[in-house]
Amino acid sequence: MTQASYPPARTGLFATLPPAAVEALLDIGVEHEFHAGDVLVHDGDRSTHVLLLLSGYTKVTATSANGGLVLLAIRVAGEFVGELAGLDGLPRSATVTAAGTVRARVIPQPVFQDFLAGYPAAALEVSRSVAAKLRVATRRRVDLSGYEVPVRVARVLAGLVAAHGVFDQGGWEIRPSLSQPELAALVGAAEPTVHKALRALREQNVVDTRYRRIRVVDLAALRAAATAADG
Numbered sequence: 001m002t003q004a005s006y007p008p009a010r011t012g013l014f015a016t017l018p019p020a021a022v023e024a025l026l027d028i029g030v031e032h033e034f035h036a037g038d039v040l041v042h043d044g045d046r047s048t049h050v051l052l053l054l055s056g057y058t059k060v061t062a063t064s065a066n067g068g069l070v071l072l073a074i075r076v077a078g079e080f081v082g083e084l085a086g087l088d089g090l091p092r093s094a095t096v097t098a099a100g101t102v103r104a105r106v107i108p109q110p111v112f113q114d115f116l117a118g119y120p121a122a123a124l125e126v127s128r129s130v131a132a133k134l135r136v137a138t139r140r141r142v143d144l145s146g147y148e149v150p151v152r153v154a155r156v157l158a159g160l161v162a163a164h165g166v167f168d169q170g171g172w173e174i175r176p177s178l179s180q181p182e183l184a185a186l187v188g189a190a191e192p193t194v195h196k197a198l199r200a201l202r203e204q205n206v207v208d209t210r211y212r213r214i215r216v217v218d219l220a221a222l223r224a225a226a227t228a229a230d231g
Helices: 019-025 083-088 109-118 120-146 149-164 180-187 191-203 219-226
Strands: 030-034 039-041 050-055 057-063 069-076 095-098 102-107 165-168 171-174 207-210 213-216
Touching (some): 019 109, 069 149, 109 120, 149 171, 149 213
Antiparallel strands (some): 030 102, 165 171, 207 213
16 A cells, blocks of 8 residues: 555545545555645646645645736645646646645546546545635635725635634744735735735734734634624
8 A cells, every 4th residue: 555654634635535535545646745835736737637735735826917926725735736637637727836845645637537436425525625615716706806905804814814724822823824925915905005904903913923924813803804894
């Protein structure tokens, strides 16, 4: 058996699939280690392999119409990246880059599709995962068009805490670390405007910001700020 030599984090598919399906999933493809800045897949590539993240964080980015880099999402252990090309064979729609050391299983498209055919529970979970990602993308579009920047910043931070927050020393640290340009890309606003919103949250003792580090120290207040325009 070529299974990973360490237990994967109980997140994503590792937490939702039956044990037999997880064992089978960890036995397909080849394990690779990537380091910070390594690109796992390139936007526009015709490759069709799928990667199952075993540990670490990746950032999903795309290039905007004006040539800027847009951070679309963060993916963590227990998630597939590149699964759209693995399903439909079309060119990659985004670039996935390691944000630190990442271990992943690289799975050829035919092997991936055979696995889904053999494990209906896994196929259903992949479908649910793709649907969830589409819902998040739709929600972001609504937020970008319907809220002012301070509310959008609060909503993005609250979402990042829910998905990737690690509680430590009285606050929620967002991992992986994000630069302010990356946060601005998620919010969909100019960096100075996002910096101003962050400064306001910091002055209200809602967040603590340092170089490439955001810690939420008052989650209730952040959630209140995120819903300030709703009612």
